[in-house]
Amino acid sequence: MIIARVIGSAVSTAKCERLRARKLLIVQEATARNELVDKAPFVAVDAAGAGEGELVLVSLGSGGRYTELTDQAPVDAAIVGILDSLEIGGANTFEKH
Amino acid sequence: MIIARVIGSAVSTAKCERLRARKLLIVQEATARNELVDKAPFVAVDAAGAGEGELVLVSLGSGGRYTELTDQAPVDAAIVGILDSLEIGGANTFEKH
Amino acid sequence: MIIARVIGSAVSTAKCERLRARKLLIVQEATARNELVDKAPFVAVDAAGAGEGELVLVSLGSGGRYTELTDQAPVDAAIVGILDSLEIGGANTFEKH
Amino acid sequence: MIIARVIGSAVSTAKCERLRARKLLIVQEATARNELVDKAPFVAVDAAGAGEGELVLVSLGSGGRYTELTDQAPVDAAIVGILDSLEIGGANTFEKH
Amino acid sequence: MIIARVIGSAVSTAKCERLRARKLLIVQEATARNELVDKAPFVAVDAAGAGEGELVLVSLGSGGRYTELTDQAPVDAAIVGILDSLEIGGANTFEKH
Numbered sequence: 001m002i003i004a005r006v007i008g009s010a011v012s013t014a015k016c017e018r019l020r021a022r023k024l025l026i027v028q029e030a031t032a033r034n035e036l037v038d039k040a041p042f043v044a045v046d047a048a049g050a051g052e053g054e055l056v057l058v059s060l061g062s063g064g065r066y067t068e069l070t071d072q073a074p075v076d077a078a079i080v081g082i083l084d085s086l087e088i089g090g091a092n093t094f095e096k097h
Numbered sequence: 098m099i100i101a102r103v104i105g106s107a108v109s110t111a112k113c114e115r116l117r118a119r120k121l122l123i124v125q126e127a128t129a130r131n132e133l134v135d136k137a138p139f140v141a142v143d144a145a146g147a148g149e150g151e152l153v154l155v156s157l158g159s160g161g162r163y164t165e166l167t168d169q170a171p172v173d174a175a176i177v178g179i180l181d182s183l184e185i186g187g188a189n190t191f192e193k194h
Numbered sequence: 195m196i197i198a199r200v201i202g203s204a205v206s207t208a209k210c211e212r213l214r215a216r217k218l219l220i221v222q223e224a225t226a227r228n229e230l231v232d233k234a235p236f237v238a239v240d241a242a243g244a245g246e247g248e249l250v251l252v253s254l255g256s257g258g259r260y261t262e263l264t265d266q267a268p269v270d271a272a273i274v275g276i277l278d279s280l281e282i283g284g285a286n287t288f289e290k291h
Numbered sequence: 292m293i294i295a296r297v298i299g300s301a302v303s304t305a306k307c308e309r310l311r312a313r314k315l316l317i318v319q320e321a322t323a324r325n326e327l328v329d330k331a332p333f334v335a336v337d338a339a340g341a342g343e344g345e346l347v348l349v350s351l352g353s354g355g356r357y358t359e360l361t362d363q364a365p366v367d368a369a370i371v372g373i374l375d376s377l378e379i380g381g382a383n384t385f386e387k388h
Numbered sequence: 389m390i391i392a393r394v395i396g397s398a399v400s401t402a403k404c405e406r407l408r409a410r411k412l413l414i415v416q417e418a419t420a421r422n423e424l425v426d427k428a429p430f431v432a433v434d435a436a437g438a439g440e441g442e443l444v445l446v447s448l449g450s451g452g453r454y455t456e457l458t459d460q461a462p463v464d465a466a467i468v469g470i471l472d473s474l475e476i477g478g479a480n481t482f483e484k485h
Contacts, residue, residue, distance in 0.1 A: 007185050007186065008129065008183060008184050008185035008186065008190070009183075009184050010100075010154070010180060010182075010183050010184075011180070011181045011182045011183075011184075012154060012178035012179060012180050012181055013179070013181050014145055014146060014178065014179040015145060015154070015177060015178030015179070016144055016145065016163075016164050016177045016178065018163065019177060019178060024154075026129055026183060026184075026185060040099070040100070040126055040127075040128055040134050041100070041128070041129050041185075042098060042099045042100060043098045043099070043100060043154055044098075052186075061157075061158050061159070061160070062158065062159045062160070064160070065160070065163075072163055073163055074144070074156045074160050074161060074162075074163035074164050074167075074175060074177040075098070075156060075160050075163070076098055076156045076157045076158055076159075076160035076161075077098060
């Protein structure tokens, strides 16, 4: 799963039926120090109750469909966890406030 | 799902049976501000009734086959929603006209 | 599906049983103007009767296995259509001769 | 499977049910000489009993779900083996201590 | 399938059960002229009886699991064929010795 920060949200009315009532969040890949990586943001279905600004785990590809909210939906990315902390080499590089 | 702009369309007569009668649109990845990203455009099956110029959500890989129009088809990309608006940090970065 | 040009062919005698008698073509990603993109060429199973020089649609990943010729085969890329024409912004960028 | 080094760990309380009690490790792609590759680290579920500093095999995408610990979980990366040694051209490029 | 050269081998004792007794080879993507591409080598399960130095076809992602040796295994890359020759524009760019 990639580490990503929730930076916004998307609204889409005309969409596939199985995406109805799903929260669509804009996420951007981030480092373990919560710095944004220089890649285009993309949209993930929220399956973990995430909010803007939070650092999350995004499961890409078919992995994003193994949640109750995304099962059988035309989804290639889902937020599957909210990160509390990250540790590298014994030191905390990220801690949720 | 990536954010992409519909920039054109493709015509293919000799194609796999399960692609028959599908609308093939040319899309290019875009930022949340509707700026095209410098990547080669590609072809996605339209499962959302999209038109040229619209900003859409494209589901890549197996995710693109979870729509009525692409089920069991040899497809790796489908347009699964038309974007109405995108918001980052409380400000609209895109709004459909 | 990516837009790609058929640039050659591959011969492999010692291969997995389910690849037997399949036409293996070398393809390289191309723009909508039929210009080759600077990426390494790769091999796709031909499921559309394509020939060298043609611009084709290549379905990547699991999508490449949803054809009669590639079903259940260890394949991650198949040619699923031959392009007749591509249009961007109302103008033809490619037309098959 | 990519070659990767375990560089840390992640803690996530609010996560999808099927990720519960899974060890989430931070990994970064590495060369066959155990040098880190300049790509953003990411999170993989540990299915091989790996520890920080070890060089491991990470199976990406759906491949990461074919372990007892990740079956049916919203996972796109799993550590599936701990590397003992790597050999290129008859010479050891890595050996576990 | 990508064109790749077998450049070495990997040994992993502590690994997932379904990887047991599988030959793990280190491969690196190559051009149709058998020149290595500047990308990190990775590990593929050998399903074609390949040896070091050979140019092979590697099926990535779920495609790598459609062989007898990799079925249901946590694998994202398998060698599915040994290349005899490659031809581009009517000229041989590679021929096995």
